[in-house]
Amino acid sequence: MAIQTVSTTPFDDQKPGTSGLRKQVPTFQKANYLENFVQSTFNSLADYQGKTLVLGGDGRYFNRPAIQTILKMAAANGVGKTLVGQGGILSTPAASCLIRKYDAFGGLILSASHNPGGPEGDFGVKYNVSNGGPAPEKVTSAIFENTKSISEYKIVEADDVDLDTLGKTQLGEMTVEVVDAVADYADLMEKLFDFGKIRQLLKGDFSMCMDSLHAVTGPYARAIFEQMLGAKAGTVTNGEPLEDFGGGHPDPNLVYAHDLVETMFSSSAPDFGAASDGDGDRNMILGNNFFVNPSDSLALIAANATLVPGYKNGLSGVARSMPTSQAVDRVAEKLDIDCYETPTGWKFFGNLLDADKITICGEESFGTGSNHVREKDGLWAVLFWLNILAERQQSVEEIVTEHWKTYGRNFYSRHDYEGVDSAKANELMAGLRSQLSDLPGQPLGDYTVDYADDFSYTDPIDGSVSDKQGIRIGFTDGSRMVFRLSGTGTQGATLRLYLESYEPDEAKHSLDPQEALKPLIVLADEVAKIQALTGRDQPTVIT
Ligand code: VG1
Ligand code: CO
Numbered sequence: 001m002a003i004q005t006v007s008t009t010p011f012d013d014q015k016p017g018t019s020g021l022r023k024q025v026p027t028f029q030k031a032n033y034l035e036n037f038v039q040s041t042f043n044s045l046a047d048y049q050g051k052t053l054v055l056g057g058d059g060r061y062f063n064r065p066a067i068q069t070i071l072k073m074a075a076a077n078g079v080g081k082t083l084v085g086q087g088g089i090l091s092t093p094a095a096s097c098l099i100r101k102y103d104a105f106g107g108l109i110l111s112a113s114h115n116p117g118g119p120e121g122d123f124g125v126k127y128n129v130s131n132g133g134p135a136p137e138k139v140t141s142a143i144f145e146n147t148k149s150i151s152e153y154k155i156v157e158a159d160d161v162d163l164d165t166l167g168k169t170q171l172g173e174m175t176v177e178v179v180d181a182v183a184d185y186a187d188l189m190e191k192l193f194d195f196g197k198i199r200q201l202l203k204g205d206f207s208m209c210m211d212s213l214h215a216v217t218g219p220y221a222r223a224i225f226e227q228m229l230g231a232k233a234g235t236v237t238n239g240e241p242l243e244d245f246g247g248g249h250p251d252p253n254l255v256y257a258h259d260l261v262e263t264m265f266s267s268s269a270p271d272f273g274a275a276s277d278g279d280g281d282r283n284m285i286l287g288n289n290f291f292v293n294p295s296d297s298l299a300l301i302a303a304n305a306t307l308v309p310g311y312k313n314g315l316s317g318v319a320r321s322m323p324t325s326q327a328v329d330r331v332a333e334k335l336d337i338d339c340y341e342t343p344t345g346w347k348f349f350g351n352l353l354d355a356d357k358i359t360i361c362g363e364e365s366f367g368t369g370s371n372h373v374r375e376k377d378g379l380w381a382v383l384f385w386l387n388i389l390a391e392r393q394q395s396v397e398e399i400v401t402e403h404w405k406t407y408g409r410n411f412y413s414r415h416d417y418e419g420v421d422s423a424k425a426n427e428l429m430a431g432l433r434s435q436l437s438d439l440p441g442q443p444l445g446d447y448t449v450d451y452a453d454d455f456s457y458t459d460p461i462d463g464s465v466s467d468k469q470g471i472r473i474g475f476t477d478g479s480r481m482v483f484r485l486s487g488t489g490t491q492g493a494t495l496r497l498y499l500e501s502y503e504p505d506e507a508k509h510s511l512d513p514q515e516a517l518k519p520l521i522v523l524a525d526e527v528a529k530i531q532a533l534t535g536r537d538q539p540t541v542i543t
Contacts, residue, residue: 287396
């Protein structure tokens with residue numbers, strides 16, 4: 001089979017963001033755009049020849065043609081074998097599972113996660129390394145450097161590979177194996193959780209619903225909940241992955257998962273509801289008329305971990321991203337284990353997990369996971385909750401309010417201002433940065449500033465430093481506000497404002513978070529001039 005070497009010229013916008021390269025589909029469809037990024041990835045790697053690559057995506061528009069291109073390029077670049085999910089489908093956590101299980105040198109995951117899909121939607125490519133996790137910054141910057149000087153790429157001339165039939169075919173020197181996208185992942189879940197107990201729970205009068213938002217988890221959720229665990233047919237809704245996610249935003253939050261939210265906040269709500277995102281790494285957990293904040297979910301999973309077979313021996317430590325609420329810190333303190341604070345993005349947990357410094361970690365953005373793979377894992381979190389519910393025989397709301405009673409409540413909210421003018425967003429951040437050194441010790445509203453900085457992280461394992469990770473203003477009473485710009489959006493800029501306060505008094509735990517955080521919300525606008533600079537008088541999404 002002939003290997004072609006094609007001349008190309010660099011694009012100037014291929015810098016990977018929070019998790020990989022995300023752009024609108026028409027950008028990815030430009031001649032050589034995908035090819036440049038894929039070749040730059042191979043160019044930046046050493047010693048992969050003859051080894052195994054994992055390849056799959058969340059099924060969004062452009063998934064299949066991208067897979068065909070990548071397969072032909074992998075063959076031309078000397079990859080020994082590529083494992084592809086059937087139909088081109090692999091959830092992000094399932095891809096991570098396969099990389100680990102089959103000792104692959106890495107994987108390419110095609111997804112723009114929670115961003116909308118379709119011909120005018122978003123697409124993305126992410127490279128994961130041999131531990132199954134997102135490439136660390138030194139790898140993504142090497143890829144980026146290559147994109148700036150690329151002059152040619154390699155591809156074999158061949159017919160498209162049949163992605164729908166399980167089994168092996170040959171593409172030049174490379175073997176392509178189309179694998180069941182669900183089986184290995186489902187096996188891993190069965191090893192971690194007490195499927196017998198969960199089956200028992202689902203057999204009784206307990207009711208649940210799982211909204212896959214027409215994204216990648218549909219086939220996984222049906223196999224695991226309905227087939228393996230005996231949940232009744234129809235438990236999984238929107239379970240067919242669609243190229244445009246049915247026109248929706250595959251983002252499991254209170255705004256974009258509106259159908260599920262309506263069901264769970266109705267008079268006939270089931271006991272438990274959950275949703276996951278485009279590529280299956282995020283989760284939203286709801287009880288009957290009750291929303292579980294993701295930061296609380298992380299804390300609660302850590303506090304209840306020993307109820308779950310896979311974690312019965314306890315946790316080596318925990319970690320959370322910097323903007324995530326400090327609820328899990330309190331659990332760690334009680335368990336007498338370490339709690340690490342990392343920048344936003346799952347890649348920062350990789351070294352800590354590999355070194356067994358932590359067992360469980362999470363982000364406020366509906367991401368929770370553990371050392372079972374090296375990605376956050378939506379269905380894992382849902383199973384974790386089901387296992388806890390099966391053990392404790394209480395409602396979601398009872399479990400959460402009991403948790404607050406024990407640890408106090410960290411009121412928490414994230415306000416997103418999506419699609420704001422990039423120049424204005426940068427001006428806002430610069431304005432904040434210019435105030436940082438003057439703030440400590442100053443009164444602000446009813447608060448006194450304790451510290452103000454632009455978060456910098458030194459990886460405790462490899463010593464690498466990541467700075468400018470978000471502006472934190474902490475107050476003497478433990479409250480904080482954090483400002484950062486999204487690294488995953490594709491249109492304009494997205495400003496994220498994270499707010500947190502701590503309430504030990506049980507009598508005040510039932511307050512609405514927006515009420516409890518009101519003084520901080522007002523103050524954040526004063527300090528950052530959000531309304532004046534963005535022209536927005538309210539956020540696009542409040543979580
Ligand atoms: C967002 C979240 C971050 C998450 C990232 C990838 O990043 O805030 O916590 O790791 O998305 O998640 P940003 O830079 O937009 O704030 V996923 O599910 O899109 O891979
Ligand atoms: Co995702």
